[in-house]
Amino acid sequence: MPYTAEHKQQSRLRILESAVRCFLQQGYERTGISEIMQDAGLTHGAFYAHFSSKGELYIEAMTHAAKNGRFTAHLKNGKKGSAWFQGVLEGYLNLDHVEGDESPCPLAFLVTDIATRESDVKQTYTRLYKGMNRYISRQAMDDSKRTKDDIYAVTAMMIGGVAVSRAINDPKLAKRLLHSCKQTAEKILTSD
Amino acid sequence: MPYTAEHKQQSRLRILESAVRCFLQQGYERTGISEIMQDAGLTHGAFYAHFSSKGELYIEAMTHAAKNGRFTAHLKNGKKGSAWFQGVLEGYLNLDHVEGDESPCPLAFLVTDIATRESDVKQTYTRLYKGMNRYISRQAMDDSKRTKDDIYAVTAMMIGGVAVSRAINDPKLAKRLLHSCKQTAEKILTSD
DNA sequence: GTCTATAGAAAGATAGAC
DNA sequence: GTCTATCTTTCTATAGAC
Numbered sequence: 111m112p113y114t115a116e117h118k119q120q121s122r123l124r125i126l127e128s129a130v131r132c133f134l135q136q137g138y139e140r141t142g143i144s145e146i147m148q149d150a151g152l153t154h155g156a157f158y159a160h161f162s163s164k165g166e167l168y169i170e171a172m173t174h175a176a177k178n179g180r181f182t183a184h185l186k187n188g189k190k191g192s193a194w195f196q197g198v199l200e201g202y203l204n205l206d207h208v209e210g211d212e213s214p215c216p217l218a219f220l221v222t223d224i225a226t227r228e229s230d231v232k233q234t235y236t237r238l239y240k241g242m243n244r245y246i247s248r249q250a251m252d253d254s255k256r257t258k259d260d261i262y263a264v265t266a267m268m269i270g271g272v273a274v275s276r277a278i279n280d281p282k283l284a285k286r287l288l289h290s291c292k293q294t295a296e297k298i299l300t301s302d
Numbered sequence: 303m304p305y306t307a308e309h310k311q312q313s314r315l316r317i318l319e320s321a322v323r324c325f326l327q328q329g330y331e332r333t334g335i336s337e338i339m340q341d342a343g344l345t346h347g348a349f350y351a352h353f354s355s356k357g358e359l360y361i362e363a364m365t366h367a368a369k370n371g372r373f374t375a376h377l378k379n380g381k382k383g384s385a386w387f388q389g390v391l392e393g394y395l396n397l398d399h400v401e402g403d404e405s406p407c408p409l410a411f412l413v414t415d416i417a418t419r420e421s422d423v424k425q426t427y428t429r430l431y432k433g434m435n436r437y438i439s440r441q442a443m444d445d446s447k448r449t450k451d452d453i454y455a456v457t458a459m460m461i462g463g464v465a466v467s468r469a470i471n472d473p474k475l476a477k478r479l480l481h482s483c484k485q486t487a488e489k490i491l492t493s494d
Numbered sequence: 495g496t497c498t499a500t501a502g503a504a505a506g507a508t509a510g511a512c
Numbered sequence: 513g514t515c516t517a518t519c520t521t522t523c524t525a526t527a528g529a530c
Contacts, residue, residue, distance in 0.1 A: 113513050121513075137418050139331030142505060155508090156514045164506070217466075222414035225468040226329050232471040239470055262479040263463075263486035267455060270462015274409075276417040278431055279424040287454040294455035294490065305495050313495075334523060347526090348496045356524070501526075508519075 122160045124150040129171040130178075134219045135210055138168055138227070168227075169234050175216040176238045180207055185245055192300040194249055202268050203292040205285050208275045217242060218272035239265070250299055264295045314352045316342040321363040322370075326411045327402055330360055330419070360419075361426050367408040368430045372399050377437055384492040386441055394460050395484040397477050400467045409434060410464035431457070442491055456487045 128149035132141040143164055144154040161167045176182065184201030187194060201207070207214055217239055224235045243265055250256040271291035275284040320341035324333040335356055336346040353359045368374065376393030379386060393399070399406055409431055416427045435457055442448040463483035467476040 118513070135418070137331070137414065139329070140418060143507085144505080152513095153515060154506090155516070158507070159513055219417075220414060221462075221465040221469050222329065222412060225411075225465070226327070226332060229471060232469060236470040236472050236475070239466065240475075258478075259482040259485050262482035263459060266462040266466055266479060266483050267459040268462070269466055270413075270458040270460070271455075273413040273417070273465065274431065274458055274461055277413050277424060278428040279421060280428050283428070283432075286450075287458060290451040290454035291458050293451050298486065310495070335525090336523080344495095345497060346524090347498070350525070351495055495530105497528100497530075499527085499529105501524105503523085503525105505522080506520090509517085510515100511517105512513105512515080 118160075121150070121152065121156075125152070125157070125160055125167075126171060126174050129167050130175045130213075130216075133168065133171050134175060134214050134216060137220070137223050138164075165228065165231070169231055172216045172220065172231075172234055172238070175213070176241070179213050179215045181215045181217075181242060181245075183213065191249075191252075192296075195246075195296060195299045198246070199268070199292045199295050203271050203288045203295070205275075205281075205288060208272055208284060208288070210276070215269075215272065218269045219276070221269060221273055246299075255302060256299065260298050264298055267291050267295055310352075313342070313344065313348075317344070317349070317352055317359075318363060318366050321359050322367045322405075322408075325360065325363050326367060326406050326408060329412070329415050330356075357420065357423070361423055364408045364412065364423075364426055364430070367405070368433070371405050371407045373407045373409075373434060373437075375405065383441075383444075384488075387438075387488060387491045390438070391460070391484045391487050395463050395480045395487070397467075397473070397480060400464055400476060400480070402468075407461075407464065410461045411468070413461060413465055438491075447494060448491065452490050456490055459483050459487055 125146060128146045129141075132146050132149065143157050146167075147154045147157055161170070181198075181202060184198045187197035187201075189197050202215065206212065207218075210219065217235070220235070224232055243261055246264065247258070247261050250261060268291065271288055275288055278284055317338060320338045321333075324338050324341065334346075335349050338359075339346045339349055353362070373390075373394060376390045379389035379393075381389050394407065398404065399410075402411065409427070412427070416424055435453055438456065439450070439453050442453060460483065463480055467480055470476055
């Protein structure tokens with residue numbers, strides 16, 4: 111008695127999580143449907159009972175990755191003010207994040223990939239990016255010294271810092287530049 | 303009398319420039335050798351008289367794009383000190399750059415693409431990235447108030463700013479965030 | 495050096511049995 | 513819902529004529 115609604119939901123979730131892993135690690139084009147399905151413990155024929163196309167899966171996977179990703183996870187760190195920023199930045203601008211083992215941020219891992227894609231994919235990225243800014247803004251704007259410019263600059267630096275770290279071949283430099291971004295972002299968000 | 307050494311050089315250069323256009327606009331995987339060759343006015347069979355593989359072309363194209371790209375072009379703007387920074391930042395963090403019509407920077411347009419590739423490709427990216435930092439460092443380090451952290455933060459923000467702008471679907475937001483990055487980078491590089 | 499033609503592999507998507 | 517089998521397209525790379 112498989113094939114219940116619940117069974118289907120479970121399969122769908124497994125596919126989604128495999129897709130997140132593959133897409134974020136290898137990018138959209140290099141990831142095949144067969145690979146995702148195999149990783150989810152199914153065969154590729156079953157795919158189309160859950161999603162209408164690879165493109166649709168990409169959108170869903172991106173959303174799922176953001177919801178369960180590193181950025182979101184560090185948002186509720188129980189702290190306030192500058193300690194809160196420190197927690198978020200520390201969790202994001204981090205070599206473990208760059209290595210990608212544990213729920214990386216799709217905004218940083220897929221930037222370039224997204225730019226060349228159809229508008230519904232870019233739409234999703236835009237929404238998630240706005241969300242990221244909103245979360246930081248919410249905390250920062252209590253402080254009248256912080257401007258919207260500060261927020262945009264910080265998120266660009268976070269995404270850029272992680273993306274560049276991932277692209278380079280020099281772990282020492284990667285660590286160094288992440289640290290520099292963290293320090294500078296902290297200064298921007300907490301200076302007088 | 304084609305087929306002279308000079309003729310070959312010219313063909314090679316045309317292929318290289320087509321490759322830069324295609325790779326930067328569409329990414330590595332979405333670009334076919336046929337497409338590049340057609341854009342260069344040749345057929346795809348001729349490709350292997352110039353390059354041994356698509357991967358080799360990618361490396362050469364990336365190097366060529368950096369040498370003739372927007373960042374390098376704005377390095378020699380004839381100015382000094384804070385005016386020099388302003389010129390470089392203005393030329394880079396710019397909507398025209400994001401649209402990609404005129405020799406965009408491979409560091410910003412290919413970040414995510416590079417991360418998933420073989421080590422020789424990442425090696426090349428690393429070298430170019432270090433070059434970018436060196437150029438800015440050379441000007442900034444005259445000023446004892448500037449640290450290496452400042453440089454790394456600024457380059458990450460430049461690359462991140464352009465990459466994110468390109469990924470989002472909202473031109474107004476793109477322009478806004480580029481402006482924010484420019485303002486903030488300027489502040490980092492010229493504040494007391 | 496460049497062309498046409500093709501080999502060989504991979505990928506997205508569909509068909510039909512269970 | 514999931515499986516196996518297959519259609520179809522696309523792509524890298526090679527072969528051989530000029």
